[in-house]
Amino acid sequence: xxxIKCCICGKRIPVVEGNNPYPVKKGSAxxxxxNRCCHSxxxxxxxxxxxxLNGRTExxxxxxxxxxxxxxxxxxxxxxxxxxxxxxxx
Ligand SMILES: [Zn+2]
Numbered sequence: 656x657x658x659i660k661c662c663i664c665g666k667r668i669p670v671v672e673g674n675n676p677y678p679v680k681k682g683s684a685x686x687x688x689x690n691r692c693c694h695s696x697x698x699x700x701x702x703x704x705x706x707x708l709n710g711r712t713e714x715x716x717x718x719x720x721x722x723x724x725x726x727x728x729x730x731x732x733x734x735x736x737x738x739x740x741x742x743x744x745x
Contacts, residue, residue, distance in 0.1 A: 659688045663696040664728055678704050678720040679731070700731060703739055 657670045662680045673691025675682050679700045683690035692701060704723060708716050726734065 657688065659691055661693040661696055662690050663692045663700060663731070666693050666695075668693045674701065676701055678708060678716070679723045681724065700735060703735070707738075 658667045659670050659673060660666070661668055661673075662676055668691075670686065670688050670691070672694060673683075673685075673687070674694065674697040675684070676690055676692040676696070677683075679696070680692065681690045704719070708719060711719070723731070
């Protein structure tokens with residue numbers, strides 16, 4: 656089975672288990688072997704930040720996406736803990 660690297664944490668995952676990492680990383684379509692993330696990163700980071708985009712203006716969404724994209728994994732974990740509370744991203 657074809658494997659890819661999670662674009663958030665770097666874990667190897669089968670391509671069929673990849674999730675769209677937007678807005679944490681650049682978005683991608685199902686089945687793509689680039690810019691996909693694992694289930695764990697999807698529920699820890701992608702879903703909470705996606706909910707955060709609800710009701711925001713295009714400018715704010717763009718800013719959040721650009722900021723998240725620029726973070727390293729370590730920084731992303733730190734910021735996520737600050738934003739959503741400790742023990743959230745572990
Ligand atoms: Zn991951």
